[in-house]
Amino acid sequence: MPTLFHSPHTRSSRVISQLMLMGKLVQVTVVIVEIVKNDGSGHKDPKNAHPEGKVPFLVTDDGETIRESTAIMMYLDEFFGHPLGIKPGDAGRGSFLSWMSYYCGVLEPAMVAHFAELDHPILKSTFRTMTEVGEHITSGLGDKPFLVGDRLTIADIIMASAFKWAPHLMPKSPTVKAWIKRVESAQGGARLEAFETQAFAALKSSA
């Protein structure tokens, strides 16, 4: 079984959500770990195999290690037969790869620059800003229900997750708002929240 290092209400929550949607959560060993939070609370957990103590982190059956949410989500999708991805050769593969990379290569850096109130021409020429990100999502969706077409993929899960942390940065476009609602309702947040409550309890009892 692959082993996933997870901390509740963090970037690894979207991997838990993916596994729940795929019906594969029971086929992954989930290790709940503490992390250092943005406010400096918490600690680097010796149980966590991530070299910097971050989550998510995945150790595969054959002992390979995978860091970065996009890589982990794509690995798990492939491992379980592409239920929430677009496999090589299928229509939409290029769009799928583009959105997965756009998340970590553009959306996150632009969002972090916005949070940090960094305003530098090199940041803008490299990543653009949250304005262009909003425009790109709006035009990318067009009149499709999901980013790559008619069905939800992990590209939707990871792209929409950013606006869960930062709802105030959600693009104003009704197209984007409706898409985020659609993604959230497909994910069924109640089950994830029940899992996270148990994860918090496990962390508390091991403290």
Ligand SMILES: N[C@@H](CCC(=O)N[C@@H](CS)C(=O)NCC(=O)O)C(=O)O
């Ligand atoms: N780019 C990474 C970021 C991972 C990350 O920064 N995770 C945060 C939790 S949301 C973390 O583990 N922070 C602990 C730390 O920085 O020590 C990804 O998307 O997987």
